[in-house]
Amino acid sequence: MDLRLFITVFVTIFIAELGDKTQLATLLYASDAAHSRLTVFAAAAGALVLTSALGVLVGAAISEVVDPKLVRWASGIGFIAVGVWFLLAGE
Numbered sequence: 001m002d003l004r005l006f007i008t009v010f011v012t013i014f015i016a017e018l019g020d021k022t023q024l025a026t027l028l029y030a031s032d033a034a035h036s037r038l039t040v041f042a043a044a045a046g047a048l049v050l051t052s053a054l055g056v057l058v059g060a061a062i063s064e065v066v067d068p069k070l071v072r073w074a075s076g077i078g079f080i081a082v083g084v085w086f087l088l089a090g091e
Helices: 003-017 021-031 037-065 068-089
Strands: none
Touching: 021 037, 037 068
């Protein structure tokens, strides 16, 4: 295992997930005393693992057809476009 890659991916995903709607939804479920916190944790963790697995599989499939450099550029432009959209649409 490439430890440097592991740490880079871990830190990137960890920071990206902080305060996002997934974390807020998990917080909402866990704040209800009627819900088992262990069940909420297991379900949220399972969902995150599954979405990450899908991301890896789709990313690997796309890289077989499209140049990874193009994928990075498209992703970067997409993130910038979403950021500009949020800035312009915000009140």
